[in-house]
Amino acid sequence: MSDASLGEELVRLASADNFRDLSGPDTAYVAADGRPLRRGVAYRSNELQLSHADVESLTRLGVGAIYDLRTDHEVEAHPDVEVPGAAWRHLEVKGIPMTAVSDLADRATAHEVMLRVYRGFVEIEGARAAFATLFAELTAAEGPVLFHCTAGKDRTGWAAALLLHLAGVDDATILEDYLLTNSFSSATREKYLGLVREHLGADKIDVYERVMVADADYLQAGYDAVSAAYGDRLGYLRDGLGLGPATLDRLRDRMLG
Structure with missing residues (x-):
């Protein structure tokens, strides 16, 4: 079986249930200009507490780099299982209010904490630095990469949403x-x-x-913070993350077929 066909078939990992191809879980998403996104360029996931069989699956996919967006504490508590052939890189997204998340009084407070998390992706320098490094390294990667956090939902979801936007995928699909x-x-x-x-x-x-689900309000909070600080998502990528036009062009081309 070729890596490409495996990538099409490997929709789920038993031990990492939020693992999926960045380009779409089944067929590839299509950009506004009609080009489909390339399969097998990047994968997104929750934490890699992997079974032996799932380690073998990632190895067969050819994953050459794994980017862990979690905090030091999360990594120490649940270290990733090693994937042979894949270099592991820790890119902590700073500013996650772990104390607030772990001590929630009511539903409204939980909702507001999550809005704060997504605003932090834009407003906190240490968060922007992690995303900037992730995107720069994805641009330069020669083979498939995987990025993840704990649930594969917030830090991972924000990075995926930005990458899909850069590739030209419409907001409804994102x-x-x-x-x-x-x-x-x-x-x-x-x-x-x-x-x-x-x-x-x-x-x-x-x-x-409330902190265990993906919610459109959360993503919108990030978008609103982007609009307030940088005008639009391209401005955030360019000015907030420091990614130059050539880098953004290469990253876009890498994701598109």
């Missing part, structure tokens, strides 16, 4: 792709909500569910 986490990771979410019930009580399930 939002649909972003929200796929809610179906792909439903079993994982229910598992963690079960732990919330056990340790914090049933009344906290509705509260913590």
Whole structure:
């Protein structure tokens, strides 16, 4: 089986349920100019607590670099399983309010914390630096890469949304792709909500569910922060992340067929 055909068939990993091809989970998304995105350029995922079989699958896909966007604490608590042939790089997205996320009083507070997370992707220098490095290295990569955070939802979802926008995918499709986490990771979410019930009580399930889902309001909060600071997403990529026109052109060309 070729890497390309494997990439088409490998929609899910049993031990990383939010793993998928950046270009789309099934068939490739199509840019505004009619060009399909290339398969197998980049993959997105939740944390890589991988089974042996799934390690072998990533190896067969030819993944040559893994970019971990999590905090130091998250990496120490759940280190990625090593994938042979793939260099591991830690690019911590700074500014995630972990204390606020872990101590939520009510649903409204949880929702506001998540809006704050996405605004931070734009407003916090240490977050912008991580995304800038990720995109620059994706531009220069010779083979497939994988980037991920813990749930593959927020930091990963923001990076994926920006890359799809740069490639010319329309906003409705980008939002649909972003929200796929809610179906792909439903079993994982229910598992963690079960732990919330056990340790914090049933009344906290509705509260913590807000930080475990992808929500259009969250993505929009990031977009709004971009508009306020940089005018549009291209301005954010150019001025906020410091990616020059040549780099952006190469990155766009790398993603398009």
